[in-house]
Amino acid sequence: MTSSPSSSSRTVVVTGAGSGIGRAIATTLADRGWRVVVTDVNAAGAAETVAALAGGAERGHESAHLDVTDGAAATVLADDVADRLGLQAWVNNAGISAMERFVDVSPEQYQRTLDINLKGVFLCGQAAARTMIRTGTQGSIVNTASMAAKQGRVPFLSDYVASKFGVLGLTQAMAFELAANQITVNCVCPGFVATPMQSRELEWEARLTGSTPEGVQKSWIDATPLARLQTPDDVARAVAFLVSDDARFITGEALSVNGGAYMD
Structure with a gap:
Protein backbone atom coordinates (compact mmCIF):
# COMPACT_ATOMS: atom_id res chain seq x y z
CA MET A 1 0.00 0.00 0.00
CA THR A 2 1.08 3.54 -0.64
CA SER A 3 1.66 5.91 2.25
CA SER A 4 -0.74 8.79 2.89
CA PRO A 5 0.19 11.98 1.03
CA SER A 6 0.35 15.35 2.72
CA SER A 7 -2.93 17.23 3.10
CA SER A 8 -1.85 19.80 0.51
CA SER A 9 -1.74 17.11 -2.18
CA ARG A 10 -4.87 15.20 -1.22
CA THR A 11 -7.86 15.13 -3.52
CA VAL A 12 -11.47 14.50 -2.51
CA VAL A 13 -14.62 14.11 -4.59
CA VAL A 14 -17.82 15.44 -3.02
CA THR A 15 -21.19 14.59 -4.56
CA GLY A 16 -24.21 16.86 -4.30
CA ALA A 17 -21.89 19.77 -3.58
CA GLY A 18 -23.65 22.40 -5.66
CA SER A 19 -25.44 23.75 -2.57
CA GLY A 20 -26.30 23.08 1.07
CA ILE A 21 -24.35 20.57 3.10
CA GLY A 22 -22.29 19.47 0.11
CA ARG A 23 -21.11 23.00 -0.58
CA ALA A 24 -20.17 23.41 3.09
CA ILE A 25 -18.21 20.14 3.00
CA ALA A 26 -16.34 21.25 -0.12
CA THR A 27 -15.60 24.65 1.45
CA THR A 28 -14.35 23.22 4.73
CA LEU A 29 -12.11 20.66 3.03
CA ALA A 30 -10.69 23.29 0.69
CA ASP A 31 -9.97 25.54 3.68
CA ARG A 32 -8.06 22.63 5.23
CA GLY A 33 -5.83 22.13 2.22
CA TRP A 34 -7.68 19.53 0.18
CA ARG A 35 -8.04 19.74 -3.58
CA VAL A 36 -11.79 19.35 -4.11
CA VAL A 37 -13.62 17.94 -7.10
CA VAL A 38 -17.14 19.30 -6.72
CA THR A 39 -19.85 17.25 -8.39
CA ASP A 40 -23.56 17.76 -8.72
CA VAL A 41 -26.38 16.92 -11.10
CA ASN A 42 -26.62 20.72 -11.37
CA ALA A 43 -23.39 21.54 -13.20
CA ALA A 44 -23.87 25.29 -12.77
CA GLY A 45 -24.23 24.90 -9.01
CA ALA A 46 -21.06 22.81 -8.88
CA ALA A 47 -19.17 25.49 -10.81
CA GLU A 48 -20.45 28.17 -8.42
CA THR A 49 -19.15 26.16 -5.47
CA VAL A 50 -15.69 25.87 -7.05
CA ALA A 51 -15.60 29.60 -7.72
CA ALA A 52 -16.19 30.22 -4.00
CA LEU A 53 -13.57 27.78 -2.70
CA ALA A 54 -10.28 28.91 -1.20
CA GLY A 55 -7.97 29.59 -4.14
CA GLY A 56 -10.67 28.65 -6.67
CA ALA A 57 -9.62 26.83 -9.82
CA GLU A 58 -6.06 28.14 -9.36
CA ARG A 59 -5.71 25.79 -6.38
CA GLY A 60 -6.71 22.89 -8.62
CA HIS A 61 -10.33 22.62 -7.52
CA GLU A 62 -12.62 21.31 -10.25
CA SER A 63 -16.31 20.85 -10.91
CA ALA A 64 -18.08 18.09 -12.81
CA HIS A 65 -21.60 17.07 -13.66
CA LEU A 66 -22.53 13.78 -12.00
CA ASP A 67 -25.80 11.94 -11.73
CA VAL A 68 -25.10 9.62 -8.80
CA THR A 69 -27.50 7.01 -10.15
CA ASP A 70 -25.22 6.55 -13.18
CA GLY A 71 -22.60 4.07 -12.00
CA ALA A 72 -20.68 4.14 -15.29
CA ALA A 73 -20.32 7.92 -15.09
CA ALA A 74 -19.15 7.69 -11.47
CA THR A 75 -16.53 5.13 -12.50
CA VAL A 76 -15.24 7.32 -15.33
CA LEU A 77 -15.01 10.27 -12.95
CA ALA A 78 -13.24 8.32 -10.20
CA ASP A 79 -10.70 6.84 -12.60
CA ASP A 80 -10.04 10.20 -14.26
CA VAL A 81 -9.52 12.01 -10.96
CA ALA A 82 -7.29 9.24 -9.61
CA ASP A 83 -5.12 9.06 -12.71
CA ARG A 84 -4.66 12.84 -13.03
CA LEU A 85 -4.67 14.02 -9.43
CA GLY A 86 -4.82 11.04 -7.11
CA LEU A 87 -7.97 10.18 -5.18
CA GLN A 88 -7.68 9.94 -1.41
CA ALA A 89 -11.28 10.50 -0.29
CA TRP A 90 -14.82 10.41 -1.59
CA VAL A 91 -17.86 11.94 0.12
CA ASN A 92 -21.27 10.57 -0.89
CA ASN A 93 -23.43 13.52 0.03
CA ALA A 94 -26.06 13.81 -2.73
CA GLY A 95 -29.58 13.27 -1.46
CA ILE A 96 -33.21 14.34 -1.71
CA SER A 97 -36.29 14.39 0.48
CA ALA A 98 -40.03 14.81 0.01
CA MET A 99 -42.61 14.86 2.78
CA GLU A 100 -45.85 12.92 2.55
CA ARG A 101 -47.96 10.70 4.74
CA PHE A 102 -46.87 7.06 4.53
CA VAL A 103 -50.16 5.98 2.96
CA ASP A 104 -49.82 8.67 0.28
CA VAL A 105 -46.21 8.04 -0.84
CA SER A 106 -46.35 7.06 -4.49
CA PRO A 107 -44.26 4.20 -5.90
CA GLU A 108 -42.52 6.78 -8.09
CA GLN A 109 -41.54 8.95 -5.13
CA TYR A 110 -40.35 5.92 -3.16
CA GLN A 111 -38.22 4.72 -6.07
CA ARG A 112 -36.68 8.13 -6.76
CA THR A 113 -35.75 8.57 -3.10
CA LEU A 114 -34.06 5.19 -2.93
CA ASP A 115 -32.37 5.65 -6.31
CA ILE A 116 -30.64 8.86 -5.27
CA ASN A 117 -30.19 8.41 -1.51
CA LEU A 118 -29.21 4.74 -1.42
CA LYS A 119 -28.43 3.43 -4.91
CA GLY A 120 -26.37 6.57 -5.54
CA VAL A 121 -24.25 5.89 -2.45
CA PHE A 122 -23.87 2.25 -3.52
CA LEU A 123 -22.80 2.99 -7.08
CA CYS A 124 -20.50 5.90 -6.23
CA GLY A 125 -19.07 3.95 -3.32
CA GLN A 126 -18.25 1.12 -5.73
CA ALA A 127 -16.58 3.53 -8.13
CA ALA A 128 -14.46 5.12 -5.42
CA ALA A 129 -13.52 1.81 -3.81
CA ARG A 130 -12.56 0.12 -7.07
CA THR A 131 -10.35 3.04 -8.00
CA MET A 132 -8.68 3.18 -4.59
CA ILE A 133 -8.02 -0.56 -4.74
CA ARG A 134 -6.61 -0.27 -8.26
CA THR A 135 -4.24 2.52 -7.25
CA GLY A 136 -3.33 1.02 -3.87
CA THR A 137 -4.66 4.03 -1.99
CA GLN A 138 -5.45 3.87 1.72
CA GLY A 139 -8.44 6.12 1.24
CA SER A 140 -11.57 7.23 3.06
CA ILE A 141 -15.22 7.17 2.03
CA VAL A 142 -17.84 9.13 3.97
CA ASN A 143 -21.56 8.76 3.39
CA THR A 144 -24.15 11.33 4.44
CA ALA A 145 -26.91 9.50 6.29
CA SER A 146 -29.25 11.23 8.74
CA MET A 147 -30.64 11.21 12.25
CA ALA A 148 -33.46 9.40 10.41
CA ALA A 149 -31.03 6.52 9.77
CA LYS A 150 -31.22 5.61 13.47
CA GLN A 151 -34.91 6.05 14.31
CA GLY A 152 -38.14 5.63 12.42
CA ARG A 153 -39.89 8.14 14.65
CA VAL A 154 -39.79 10.78 11.96
CA PRO A 155 -43.10 12.05 10.56
CA PHE A 156 -43.93 12.08 6.87
CA LEU A 157 -40.53 10.81 5.69
CA SER A 158 -41.04 7.05 5.46
CA ASP A 159 -39.27 6.68 2.10
CA TYR A 160 -36.43 8.92 3.28
CA VAL A 161 -36.11 6.95 6.52
CA ALA A 162 -35.92 3.70 4.55
CA SER A 163 -33.19 5.10 2.32
CA LYS A 164 -31.09 6.42 5.20
CA PHE A 165 -31.39 3.23 7.27
CA GLY A 166 -30.05 1.59 4.13
CA VAL A 167 -27.11 4.00 3.97
CA LEU A 168 -26.16 3.18 7.55
CA GLY A 169 -26.22 -0.57 6.90
CA LEU A 170 -24.40 -0.16 3.60
CA THR A 171 -21.72 1.89 5.35
CA GLN A 172 -21.04 -0.98 7.76
CA ALA A 173 -20.99 -3.56 4.97
CA MET A 174 -18.59 -1.44 2.91
CA ALA A 175 -16.36 -0.83 5.92
CA PHE A 176 -16.14 -4.52 6.74
CA GLU A 177 -15.16 -5.60 3.23
CA LEU A 178 -12.88 -2.68 2.39
CA ALA A 179 -10.90 -2.88 5.63
CA ALA A 180 -8.65 -5.44 3.94
CA ASN A 181 -7.61 -2.64 1.57
CA GLN A 182 -7.14 -0.14 4.41
CA ILE A 183 -10.05 1.93 3.10
CA THR A 184 -12.17 3.39 5.87
CA VAL A 185 -15.92 3.93 5.41
CA ASN A 186 -18.06 5.94 7.81
CA CYS A 187 -21.22 8.00 7.73
CA VAL A 188 -22.42 11.19 9.35
CA CYS A 189 -25.96 11.50 10.69
CA PRO A 190 -27.10 15.14 10.73
CA GLY A 191 -30.21 16.40 12.47
CA GLN A 230 -27.78 22.87 12.90
CA THR A 231 -25.68 24.54 10.21
CA PRO A 232 -24.11 22.85 7.19
CA ASP A 233 -20.72 23.77 8.68
CA ASP A 234 -21.47 21.58 11.70
CA VAL A 235 -21.75 18.60 9.37
CA ALA A 236 -18.77 19.63 7.26
CA ARG A 237 -16.42 19.73 10.24
CA ALA A 238 -17.41 16.17 11.16
CA VAL A 239 -16.72 15.00 7.61
CA ALA A 240 -13.35 16.76 7.67
CA PHE A 241 -12.46 14.76 10.77
CA LEU A 242 -13.52 11.45 9.23
CA VAL A 243 -11.31 11.94 6.16
CA SER A 244 -8.35 13.12 8.24
CA ASP A 245 -5.45 11.06 9.57
CA ASP A 246 -6.94 11.47 13.06
CA ALA A 247 -9.71 9.07 12.02
CA ARG A 248 -7.58 6.41 10.31
CA PHE A 249 -8.59 3.75 12.88
CA ILE A 250 -12.30 4.59 12.74
CA THR A 251 -14.43 2.64 10.29
CA GLY A 252 -18.01 1.43 10.06
CA GLU A 253 -19.24 4.21 12.34
CA ALA A 254 -22.33 6.40 12.10
CA LEU A 255 -21.35 9.70 13.71
CA SER A 256 -24.35 11.60 15.08
CA VAL A 257 -24.01 15.32 14.45
CA ASN A 258 -27.35 16.67 15.63
CA GLY A 259 -26.95 18.77 18.77
CA GLY A 260 -28.35 15.97 20.90
CA ALA A 261 -31.67 15.73 19.06
CA TYR A 262 -31.16 11.97 18.95
CA MET A 263 -28.71 10.17 21.25
CA ASP A 264 -27.63 6.55 20.90
Missing part, protein backbone atom coordinates in the same frame (compact mmCIF):
# COMPACT_ATOMS: atom_id res chain seq x y z
CA PHE A 192 -32.22 19.53 11.68
CA VAL A 193 -29.86 21.30 9.27
CA ALA A 194 -30.68 24.80 8.00
CA THR A 195 -30.48 24.34 4.22
CA PRO A 196 -32.71 25.02 1.20
CA MET A 197 -33.93 21.41 1.60
CA GLN A 198 -34.96 22.15 5.18
CA SER A 199 -36.85 25.25 4.09
CA ARG A 200 -38.95 23.08 1.80
CA GLU A 201 -39.49 20.56 4.60
CA LEU A 202 -40.73 23.31 6.92
CA GLU A 203 -43.38 24.21 4.36
CA TRP A 204 -44.33 20.57 3.78
CA GLU A 205 -44.61 19.67 7.47
CA ALA A 206 -46.58 22.82 8.18
CA ARG A 207 -49.05 21.84 5.46
CA LEU A 208 -49.35 18.28 6.72
CA THR A 209 -49.82 19.26 10.37
CA GLY A 210 -51.87 22.41 9.99
CA SER A 211 -49.09 24.44 11.58
CA THR A 212 -46.85 27.18 10.23
CA PRO A 213 -43.23 26.99 9.06
CA GLU A 214 -42.27 29.09 12.07
CA GLY A 215 -44.12 26.75 14.41
CA VAL A 216 -42.47 23.68 12.88
CA GLN A 217 -39.05 25.29 13.12
CA LYS A 218 -39.60 26.08 16.80
CA SER A 219 -40.55 22.45 17.44
CA TRP A 220 -37.31 21.32 15.81
CA ILE A 221 -35.24 23.71 17.92
CA ASP A 222 -37.11 22.64 21.05
CA ALA A 223 -36.23 19.01 20.21
CA THR A 224 -32.52 19.87 20.04
CA PRO A 225 -30.79 20.09 23.45
CA LEU A 226 -28.17 22.52 22.10
CA ALA A 227 -31.14 24.78 21.31
CA ARG A 228 -30.43 25.88 17.77
CA LEU A 229 -30.80 24.69 14.23
Whole structure:
Protein backbone atom coordinates (compact mmCIF):
# COMPACT_ATOMS: atom_id res chain seq x y z
CA MET A 1 0.00 0.00 0.00
CA THR A 2 1.08 3.54 -0.64
CA SER A 3 1.66 5.91 2.25
CA SER A 4 -0.74 8.79 2.89
CA PRO A 5 0.19 11.98 1.03
CA SER A 6 0.35 15.35 2.72
CA SER A 7 -2.93 17.23 3.10
CA SER A 8 -1.85 19.80 0.51
CA SER A 9 -1.74 17.11 -2.18
CA ARG A 10 -4.87 15.20 -1.22
CA THR A 11 -7.86 15.13 -3.52
CA VAL A 12 -11.47 14.50 -2.51
CA VAL A 13 -14.62 14.11 -4.59
CA VAL A 14 -17.82 15.44 -3.02
CA THR A 15 -21.19 14.59 -4.56
CA GLY A 16 -24.21 16.86 -4.30
CA ALA A 17 -21.89 19.77 -3.58
CA GLY A 18 -23.65 22.40 -5.66
CA SER A 19 -25.44 23.75 -2.57
CA GLY A 20 -26.30 23.08 1.07
CA ILE A 21 -24.35 20.57 3.10
CA GLY A 22 -22.29 19.47 0.11
CA ARG A 23 -21.11 23.00 -0.58
CA ALA A 24 -20.17 23.41 3.09
CA ILE A 25 -18.21 20.14 3.00
CA ALA A 26 -16.34 21.25 -0.12
CA THR A 27 -15.60 24.65 1.45
CA THR A 28 -14.35 23.22 4.73
CA LEU A 29 -12.11 20.66 3.03
CA ALA A 30 -10.69 23.29 0.69
CA ASP A 31 -9.97 25.54 3.68
CA ARG A 32 -8.06 22.63 5.23
CA GLY A 33 -5.83 22.13 2.22
CA TRP A 34 -7.68 19.53 0.18
CA ARG A 35 -8.04 19.74 -3.58
CA VAL A 36 -11.79 19.35 -4.11
CA VAL A 37 -13.62 17.94 -7.10
CA VAL A 38 -17.14 19.30 -6.72
CA THR A 39 -19.85 17.25 -8.39
CA ASP A 40 -23.56 17.76 -8.72
CA VAL A 41 -26.38 16.92 -11.10
CA ASN A 42 -26.62 20.72 -11.37
CA ALA A 43 -23.39 21.54 -13.20
CA ALA A 44 -23.87 25.29 -12.77
CA GLY A 45 -24.23 24.90 -9.01
CA ALA A 46 -21.06 22.81 -8.88
CA ALA A 47 -19.17 25.49 -10.81
CA GLU A 48 -20.45 28.17 -8.42
CA THR A 49 -19.15 26.16 -5.47
CA VAL A 50 -15.69 25.87 -7.05
CA ALA A 51 -15.60 29.60 -7.72
CA ALA A 52 -16.19 30.22 -4.00
CA LEU A 53 -13.57 27.78 -2.70
CA ALA A 54 -10.28 28.91 -1.20
CA GLY A 55 -7.97 29.59 -4.14
CA GLY A 56 -10.67 28.65 -6.67
CA ALA A 57 -9.62 26.83 -9.82
CA GLU A 58 -6.06 28.14 -9.36
CA ARG A 59 -5.71 25.79 -6.38
CA GLY A 60 -6.71 22.89 -8.62
CA HIS A 61 -10.33 22.62 -7.52
CA GLU A 62 -12.62 21.31 -10.25
CA SER A 63 -16.31 20.85 -10.91
CA ALA A 64 -18.08 18.09 -12.81
CA HIS A 65 -21.60 17.07 -13.66
CA LEU A 66 -22.53 13.78 -12.00
CA ASP A 67 -25.80 11.94 -11.73
CA VAL A 68 -25.10 9.62 -8.80
CA THR A 69 -27.50 7.01 -10.15
CA ASP A 70 -25.22 6.55 -13.18
CA GLY A 71 -22.60 4.07 -12.00
CA ALA A 72 -20.68 4.14 -15.29
CA ALA A 73 -20.32 7.92 -15.09
CA ALA A 74 -19.15 7.69 -11.47
CA THR A 75 -16.53 5.13 -12.50
CA VAL A 76 -15.24 7.32 -15.33
CA LEU A 77 -15.01 10.27 -12.95
CA ALA A 78 -13.24 8.32 -10.20
CA ASP A 79 -10.70 6.84 -12.60
CA ASP A 80 -10.04 10.20 -14.26
CA VAL A 81 -9.52 12.01 -10.96
CA ALA A 82 -7.29 9.24 -9.61
CA ASP A 83 -5.12 9.06 -12.71
CA ARG A 84 -4.66 12.84 -13.03
CA LEU A 85 -4.67 14.02 -9.43
CA GLY A 86 -4.82 11.04 -7.11
CA LEU A 87 -7.97 10.18 -5.18
CA GLN A 88 -7.68 9.94 -1.41
CA ALA A 89 -11.28 10.50 -0.29
CA TRP A 90 -14.82 10.41 -1.59
CA VAL A 91 -17.86 11.94 0.12
CA ASN A 92 -21.27 10.57 -0.89
CA ASN A 93 -23.43 13.52 0.03
CA ALA A 94 -26.06 13.81 -2.73
CA GLY A 95 -29.58 13.27 -1.46
CA ILE A 96 -33.21 14.34 -1.71
CA SER A 97 -36.29 14.39 0.48
CA ALA A 98 -40.03 14.81 0.01
CA MET A 99 -42.61 14.86 2.78
CA GLU A 100 -45.85 12.92 2.55
CA ARG A 101 -47.96 10.70 4.74
CA PHE A 102 -46.87 7.06 4.53
CA VAL A 103 -50.16 5.98 2.96
CA ASP A 104 -49.82 8.67 0.28
CA VAL A 105 -46.21 8.04 -0.84
CA SER A 106 -46.35 7.06 -4.49
CA PRO A 107 -44.26 4.20 -5.90
CA GLU A 108 -42.52 6.78 -8.09
CA GLN A 109 -41.54 8.95 -5.13
CA TYR A 110 -40.35 5.92 -3.16
CA GLN A 111 -38.22 4.72 -6.07
CA ARG A 112 -36.68 8.13 -6.76
CA THR A 113 -35.75 8.57 -3.10
CA LEU A 114 -34.06 5.19 -2.93
CA ASP A 115 -32.37 5.65 -6.31
CA ILE A 116 -30.64 8.86 -5.27
CA ASN A 117 -30.19 8.41 -1.51
CA LEU A 118 -29.21 4.74 -1.42
CA LYS A 119 -28.43 3.43 -4.91
CA GLY A 120 -26.37 6.57 -5.54
CA VAL A 121 -24.25 5.89 -2.45
CA PHE A 122 -23.87 2.25 -3.52
CA LEU A 123 -22.80 2.99 -7.08
CA CYS A 124 -20.50 5.90 -6.23
CA GLY A 125 -19.07 3.95 -3.32
CA GLN A 126 -18.25 1.12 -5.73
CA ALA A 127 -16.58 3.53 -8.13
CA ALA A 128 -14.46 5.12 -5.42
CA ALA A 129 -13.52 1.81 -3.81
CA ARG A 130 -12.56 0.12 -7.07
CA THR A 131 -10.35 3.04 -8.00
CA MET A 132 -8.68 3.18 -4.59
CA ILE A 133 -8.02 -0.56 -4.74
CA ARG A 134 -6.61 -0.27 -8.26
CA THR A 135 -4.24 2.52 -7.25
CA GLY A 136 -3.33 1.02 -3.87
CA THR A 137 -4.66 4.03 -1.99
CA GLN A 138 -5.45 3.87 1.72
CA GLY A 139 -8.44 6.12 1.24
CA SER A 140 -11.57 7.23 3.06
CA ILE A 141 -15.22 7.17 2.03
CA VAL A 142 -17.84 9.13 3.97
CA ASN A 143 -21.56 8.76 3.39
CA THR A 144 -24.15 11.33 4.44
CA ALA A 145 -26.91 9.50 6.29
CA SER A 146 -29.25 11.23 8.74
CA MET A 147 -30.64 11.21 12.25
CA ALA A 148 -33.46 9.40 10.41
CA ALA A 149 -31.03 6.52 9.77
CA LYS A 150 -31.22 5.61 13.47
CA GLN A 151 -34.91 6.05 14.31
CA GLY A 152 -38.14 5.63 12.42
CA ARG A 153 -39.89 8.14 14.65
CA VAL A 154 -39.79 10.78 11.96
CA PRO A 155 -43.10 12.05 10.56
CA PHE A 156 -43.93 12.08 6.87
CA LEU A 157 -40.53 10.81 5.69
CA SER A 158 -41.04 7.05 5.46
CA ASP A 159 -39.27 6.68 2.10
CA TYR A 160 -36.43 8.92 3.28
CA VAL A 161 -36.11 6.95 6.52
CA ALA A 162 -35.92 3.70 4.55
CA SER A 163 -33.19 5.10 2.32
CA LYS A 164 -31.09 6.42 5.20
CA PHE A 165 -31.39 3.23 7.27
CA GLY A 166 -30.05 1.59 4.13
CA VAL A 167 -27.11 4.00 3.97
CA LEU A 168 -26.16 3.18 7.55
CA GLY A 169 -26.22 -0.57 6.90
CA LEU A 170 -24.40 -0.16 3.60
CA THR A 171 -21.72 1.89 5.35
CA GLN A 172 -21.04 -0.98 7.76
CA ALA A 173 -20.99 -3.56 4.97
CA MET A 174 -18.59 -1.44 2.91
CA ALA A 175 -16.36 -0.83 5.92
CA PHE A 176 -16.14 -4.52 6.74
CA GLU A 177 -15.16 -5.60 3.23
CA LEU A 178 -12.88 -2.68 2.39
CA ALA A 179 -10.90 -2.88 5.63
CA ALA A 180 -8.65 -5.44 3.94
CA ASN A 181 -7.61 -2.64 1.57
CA GLN A 182 -7.14 -0.14 4.41
CA ILE A 183 -10.05 1.93 3.10
CA THR A 184 -12.17 3.39 5.87
CA VAL A 185 -15.92 3.93 5.41
CA ASN A 186 -18.06 5.94 7.81
CA CYS A 187 -21.22 8.00 7.73
CA VAL A 188 -22.42 11.19 9.35
CA CYS A 189 -25.96 11.50 10.69
CA PRO A 190 -27.10 15.14 10.73
CA GLY A 191 -30.21 16.40 12.47
CA PHE A 192 -32.22 19.53 11.68
CA VAL A 193 -29.86 21.30 9.27
CA ALA A 194 -30.68 24.80 8.00
CA THR A 195 -30.48 24.34 4.22
CA PRO A 196 -32.71 25.02 1.20
CA MET A 197 -33.93 21.41 1.60
CA GLN A 198 -34.96 22.15 5.18
CA SER A 199 -36.85 25.25 4.09
CA ARG A 200 -38.95 23.08 1.80
CA GLU A 201 -39.49 20.56 4.60
CA LEU A 202 -40.73 23.31 6.92
CA GLU A 203 -43.38 24.21 4.36
CA TRP A 204 -44.33 20.57 3.78
CA GLU A 205 -44.61 19.67 7.47
CA ALA A 206 -46.58 22.82 8.18
CA ARG A 207 -49.05 21.84 5.46
CA LEU A 208 -49.35 18.28 6.72
CA THR A 209 -49.82 19.26 10.37
CA GLY A 210 -51.87 22.41 9.99
CA SER A 211 -49.09 24.44 11.58
CA THR A 212 -46.85 27.18 10.23
CA PRO A 213 -43.23 26.99 9.06
CA GLU A 214 -42.27 29.09 12.07
CA GLY A 215 -44.12 26.75 14.41
CA VAL A 216 -42.47 23.68 12.88
CA GLN A 217 -39.05 25.29 13.12
CA LYS A 218 -39.60 26.08 16.80
CA SER A 219 -40.55 22.45 17.44
CA TRP A 220 -37.31 21.32 15.81
CA ILE A 221 -35.24 23.71 17.92
CA ASP A 222 -37.11 22.64 21.05
CA ALA A 223 -36.23 19.01 20.21
CA THR A 224 -32.52 19.87 20.04
CA PRO A 225 -30.79 20.09 23.45
CA LEU A 226 -28.17 22.52 22.10
CA ALA A 227 -31.14 24.78 21.31
CA ARG A 228 -30.43 25.88 17.77
CA LEU A 229 -30.80 24.69 14.23
CA GLN A 230 -27.78 22.87 12.90
CA THR A 231 -25.68 24.54 10.21
CA PRO A 232 -24.11 22.85 7.19
CA ASP A 233 -20.72 23.77 8.68
CA ASP A 234 -21.47 21.58 11.70
CA VAL A 235 -21.75 18.60 9.37
CA ALA A 236 -18.77 19.63 7.26
CA ARG A 237 -16.42 19.73 10.24
CA ALA A 238 -17.41 16.17 11.16
CA VAL A 239 -16.72 15.00 7.61
CA ALA A 240 -13.35 16.76 7.67
CA PHE A 241 -12.46 14.76 10.77
CA LEU A 242 -13.52 11.45 9.23
CA VAL A 243 -11.31 11.94 6.16
CA SER A 244 -8.35 13.12 8.24
CA ASP A 245 -5.45 11.06 9.57
CA ASP A 246 -6.94 11.47 13.06
CA ALA A 247 -9.71 9.07 12.02
CA ARG A 248 -7.58 6.41 10.31
CA PHE A 249 -8.59 3.75 12.88
CA ILE A 250 -12.30 4.59 12.74
CA THR A 251 -14.43 2.64 10.29
CA GLY A 252 -18.01 1.43 10.06
CA GLU A 253 -19.24 4.21 12.34
CA ALA A 254 -22.33 6.40 12.10
CA LEU A 255 -21.35 9.70 13.71
CA SER A 256 -24.35 11.60 15.08
CA VAL A 257 -24.01 15.32 14.45
CA ASN A 258 -27.35 16.67 15.63
CA GLY A 259 -26.95 18.77 18.77
CA GLY A 260 -28.35 15.97 20.90
CA ALA A 261 -31.67 15.73 19.06
CA TYR A 262 -31.16 11.97 18.95
CA MET A 263 -28.71 10.17 21.25
CA ASP A 264 -27.63 6.55 20.90
